[in-house]
Amino acid sequence: MSDDDLKQKLSLLLDGELSKSDSLALMSRVEGDAELRKQWHRYRLISELMRSEKTLLVDDSFVDRVRDALASEPTILAPRSGKHRYREKAVTAALAASLAIVAVLVGKSISEYSPVRGPELLAQTELTGAGNARSGGDPQFQDYLVMHNETAYLVGAPGVLPYARLVTYDSSR
Amino acid sequence: MLLAAEAFGATAELRQSDAIRWLMDMRQGVIHLNYRGVVAYLKDKHVESFQLFHAFAEGIEQERLVSMNSPLREVVRNAEKVACYFPDTKTVFVENKPSRRSVLLELPEDLAQLSRHYDFKLLAQEYVAQRLSQIISIEPRDDFRYARRIWVDVESKLPLKFELVGENDQVVEQMMFTSLSIEESIPRSELNASTKVDTFTWQINQRKALPLDSLKWVLENVPDGFQMISYTRLLRAPTEHPVEHILLSDGFSSVSIYIDELGGDVVKGHQKKVGAINAHSRKIDRYLVTVMGEVPARTVQAIAGGVHRQNVQRP
Numbered sequence: 001m002s003d004d005d006l007k008q009k010l011s012l013l014l015d016g017e018l019s020k021s022d023s024l025a026l027m028s029r030v031e032g033d034a035e036l037r038k039q040w041h042r043y044r045l046i047s048e049l050m051r052s053e054k055t056l057l058v059d060d061s062f063v064d065r066v067r068d069a070l071a072s073e074p075t076i077l078a079p080r081s082g083k084h085r086y087r088e089k090a091v092t093a094a095l096a097a098s099l100a101i102v103a104v105l106v107g108k109s110i111s112e113y114s115p116v117r118g119p120e121l122l123a124q125t126e127l128t129g130a131g132n133a134r135s136g137g138d139p140q141f142q143d144y145l146v147m148h149n150e151t152a153y154l155v156g157a158p159g160v161l162p163y164a165r166l167v168t169y170d171s172s173r
Numbered sequence: 174m175l176l177a178a179e180a181f182g183a184t185a186e187l188r189q190s191d192a193i194r195w196l197m198d199m200r201q202g203v204i205h206l207n208y209r210g211v212v213a214y215l216k217d218k219h220v221e222s223f224q225l226f227h228a229f230a231e232g233i234e235q236e237r238l239v240s241m242n243s244p245l246r247e248v249v250r251n252a253e254k255v256a257c258y259f260p261d262t263k264t265v266f267v268e269n270k271p272s273r274r275s276v277l278l279e280l281p282e283d284l285a286q287l288s289r290h291y292d293f294k295l296l297a298q299e300y301v302a303q304r305l306s307q308i309i310s311i312e313p314r315d316d317f318r319y320a321r322r323i324w325v326d327v328e329s330k331l332p333l334k335f336e337l338v339g340e341n342d343q344v345v346e347q348m349m350f351t352s353l354s355i356e357e358s359i360p361r362s363e364l365n366a367s368t369k370v371d372t373f374t375w376q377i378n379q380r381k382a383l384p385l386d387s388l389k390w391v392l393e394n395v396p397d398g399f400q401m402i403s404y405t406r407l408l409r410a411p412t413e414h415p416v417e418h419i420l421l422s423d424g425f426s427s428v429s430i431y432i433d434e435l436g437g438d439v440v441k442g443h444q445k446k447v448g449a450i451n452a453h454s455r456k457i458d459r460y461l462v463t464v465m466g467e468v469p470a471r472t473v474q475a476i477a478g479g480v481h482r483q484n485v486q487r488p
Contacts, residue, residue: 141447141452144463144465148420148466151403151405151418151420
């Protein structure tokens, strides 16, 4: 089985599209192959990222790793037959798209403010419209927001309406 | 030509000092008057309302601010303490001996100093809540801060409307009195907390001020004008997990830096923007550093990018 076939099978396995016997065979191969195991973890991480509204914190070499991963990722051009063809395409496209989104956002963060290049950057998931304003599902962020407004007022930081923000802030959103 | 330029400069300075005088009068009005009103607060196209009661008697200010819709939150301030009640999470935050600040609208002591970073102008006059008001524009001199516009009541000098203006002249946060009455006095019953606290079920959050020389972090890229005004360790109920908190302010805008020791390698990040608040996070060694404040995204990015541990060699 070629590397490309293996990677495609990993995608299908992750998506529950592989038959039971193929799944068991592939898992056994993953267990014995360190490189394949890395690939599997990478695909799982990407899959989690795609399904979650949360963002992941990344370290120094994240951008380099994404670049390397994109460079070494095979371009799949050959059409394939069978009932999984559409599904495979969708998975491959989605994986590529998620990598591209992360790369673009990280790139944007760096270029937006050139004098400061933090060694680590947050891979931010930008939501649009009302979704962006709603911070539901991230209690830590909301906790920080409350602390910010509380402290700004309590220590006498001049500012405008820190308590209006607190009193009207809706924790359910 | 030179004389004309000098005259223009003098006129601009005069306009600036006129605007500052309006703001200083406003500060006096906010502290010394007795008033009650309903304030609409708009953020992210979402409107909330709260009632405000303010009294000044025998040299002491008292205030109560209570939301009109669920969740029914309340803030009460008197000479001894500020208490913030959050019934939905059964949390009360109490600070003893608060500094003398208003919950309505606070301005820095030294407005003239602020003119290094903001340009103050008097604009037109308009009616708000059927009262004539003077519009004052506060424009930042760089891209690290938001602009503000304040509508000051001509008669009482209370701020009737406030706008925080983000990039592309978009209003990101707005407050406005929809009703306001200035009274001889405000009854005590309107100034006391209405929230009943059961001490067995409510959590009380703690805050411990830390000496500045114990700070193990260096802040390199803080835009000019922002100063550190508080360094505390917060123990958040119910886990009492400690978080270090540094608060910076330039007089109008506040920026918080949170330093949280991580339990694992991968942690949740944060949404970038909620209303006027922008946030940016970085992982430094085993710490998550989060910078947030009512400032543009580039400001929190700049500050976050310049945070590092003392005596740690950077790449």
